[in-house]
Amino acid sequence: MEVSEVTIDGEVYTVTKYNGSVVKELKMTPAQLAILNAPKAAVDPLAAVQAKLDMLIADMTEVKADLKLIKNKP
C-alpha cells in the first residue's frame, strides 16, 4: 500500500494506492478529526410525538374537568 498526499486549493488530500485501487479523500486536520470522532448526543426521534401526547393528555384533563362541572351544575 502506498499512501501519499496532494494539495488542491490549499487543502490536503490523502491518496492511497493498493493493488490497482486508488482512493483520494479530503484529509481531516486533528481538530476536525476530534469533532468527527467525538461521541454525538443521541436525540430521541419520538420526543416530538411525546410532547404532543403530553399536550393532548393535558387538554383531555381540562375537558374532563369542564364536563364534570357541567354535569354537577344544579
Added chain:
Amino acid sequence: MGTFNAGGLNAPPTSIVNGFSAGGATASALAVEYGNDRATKVVLSGALTADTYKEMLAVTDSGILFIAAVQALDITSRTMGIKVVVDGTTVFDASCAANTTDNAATIAVGYNEAGYLVGLPVVFNSSLSLQIKSSLSETDKIQIIYLYHTT
C-alpha cells in the same frame, strides 16, 4: 472484479431517482449529527465556495456504495447539494430546498428510517466520485456521510 449483469441488481446505475433527485425537496431530518462512531465515514467539508461542487472522495476501483448524503451542522439557511459520479457518469446531482434544520440532510444514496440512514447498494465498476456543495461560501458547516466497499 466480479461479473456485472447489465440491467441486473449488480449493474452500475445510469441514474438514481429518489425523493431528492428532482431538486428542491425539504432536507431530511436526521436524528443525530453523524460522526465516525456510527461506522459511516464522515468528512467535514473544509472550505467551500458558494454553489461550487467540491470533490470529497474519488475512488478508482470497483465497489459498492451504500450511503451518500450531505448533512447540515447548524441552522444557517442554505441549500446543500450532492453529486454522485459512477464510472464517469453523473447518476445523481441535486440540492435540497433552503434548510434551517440542524442535522438535516440531502440524501443521494440510502434512505432515512426514523432519523437514521439506511444503506442501499449502488455498484460501480471502475470509479466513484462524491462531491458536495453549499449555497454559501463557508468552512466545516456541512459534512458528507458515506459508506462504500471496494470489490
